[in-house]
Amino acid sequence: MSRLIIVSNRVAPISEGGPAAGGLAVGVYDALKETGGMWFGWSGDVLSSGQPQISVEERGPVTFATIGLVRRDYDQYYRGFSNATLWPAFHYRADLVQYDRHDFEGYCRVNTWLAQQLVPLLRPDDVIWVHDYHLIPFAKALRAAGVKNRIGFFLHIPFPASQVLLAVPPHRELVESLCSFDLLGFQTEPDLRSFCDYVVHEANGTIDAPVNGRPTTVHAFGRTLHAAAYPIGVYPDEIAELARAGESGKPVRTMRATLHSRKLIMSVDRLDYSKGLVERFRAFERLLEHSPAQRNKVSFVQIAPPTRADMHAYQDIRLQLEGESGRINGRFAELDWTPIRYIHRQYERQVLAALFRASHVGYVTPLRDGMNLVAKEYVSAQDPDDPGVLVLSRFAGAAQELNGALIVNPVDIDGMAEALATALAMPLVERQSRYREMMAQLRENNVSVWRDNFMRDLQAAGPVQRVRKRAGVSLAD
Incomplete structure (x- = not known):
């Protein structure tokens, strides 16, 4: 059976009966502890000096692989672009968006660096499930490093309407990065519609209507991928x-x-x-x-x-x-x-x-x-x-x-x-x-259903394919 690799910005220090955690942490941990696998991401530590090193800890069926961030990366990737730019924009608060090009460069740089830290830990048949807005460029960075595994992405926050997303200057680069994943998951159908609307009207892409309850097929930026709504649940x-x-x-x-x-x-x-x-x-x-x-x-x-x-x-x-x-x-x-x-x-x-x-x-x-x-x-x-x-x-x-x-x-x-x-x-x-x-x-629709539906569709999606258009028809290379 393929191993599940969860990647999120923060690897939450969850303990049974411990302090309540956010929706991502609870949903991810409840899903992962049933199947076993690895949870990779930031430890929460911010280092004033030195080179961060990966820490690996086994807790029952789950391996926790965490790494710290240096201060500049924390400021640009986390405080800057993730939470001063993306968080307000995706929550429809364009009035609160703060954008700095250096922060976006840091956001991309940290995603590339984190992807490089994960690569040596991967096995050929691992299935990788990346979570949330901090890691939108992660699949693109893994692909550049030669990773051919199936990679899915789930967005825990809203995906904004096109006119709101346009308030983020590198909006096109973000959506193009999303298209490096094999499967995109959104919380609701309105979020999925907002993404598809951007693809059609801002990226000159095309959308194939879902058939027999399967995910929507998206053709954009020279790639074919799939997208659907997977509302996260609880037990x-x-x-x-x-x-x-x-x-x-x-x-x-x-x-x-x-x-x-x-x-x-x-x-x-x-x-x-x-x-x-x-x-x-x-x-x-x-x-x-x-x-x-x-x-x-x-x-x-x-x-x-x-x-x-x-x-x-x-x-x-x-x-x-x-x-x-x-x-x-x-x-x-x-x-x-x-x-x-x-x-x-x-x-x-x-x-x-x-x-x-x-x-x-x-x-x-x-x-x-x-x-x-x-x-x-x-x-x-x-x-x-x-x-x-x-x-x-x-x-x-x-x-x-x-x-x-x-x-x-x-x-x-x-x-x-x-x-x-x-x-x-x-x-x-x-x-x-x-x-x-x-x-x-x-x-x-409990959290197991959420996980199982996403993983079923990710297994079926296969690696992202480049497409070429001939006579108006998208053909997989």
């Missing part, structure tokens, strides 16, 4: 068990005691401007403003662990949230009630799952998100006999699947406030019906 029954196990833990007991029978609205997000946190706080304020009966009857807990704390945009959002929570609490708080509890730290997965289970409303309203596994984890954690209600942004990829949620537009403050009021008042029978519908969808 809902495992999360439900975590939630049940954590119910009797001290954090949940403390939370219940301090609520004094009030209803709980729960949110968990990385501290990021794409998550719509400020709008979320203001919608909760609008609920209290327009529904005085809810005052002192409901509490909102927002857990927002720090991320990219050395970047100004993230420092700004933290200060803004601290100001908003203080203002709203100052306006509505009473001696025995604090409306918003804003917590800037991480919690273990079991604790979060138990808190989800204890809450009456899951409040997941990003301005734009590739999938948002918190939405799926919230539903999974619920008590089937007395489930909470999910309020979900239409711009989260999860909204394409979770039809039982209350779908909102995250810039419509009044609309979100109304959805919160509806969720808090929803009858038990309707809550149970919505929960059952969403759980059926989560079980049908």
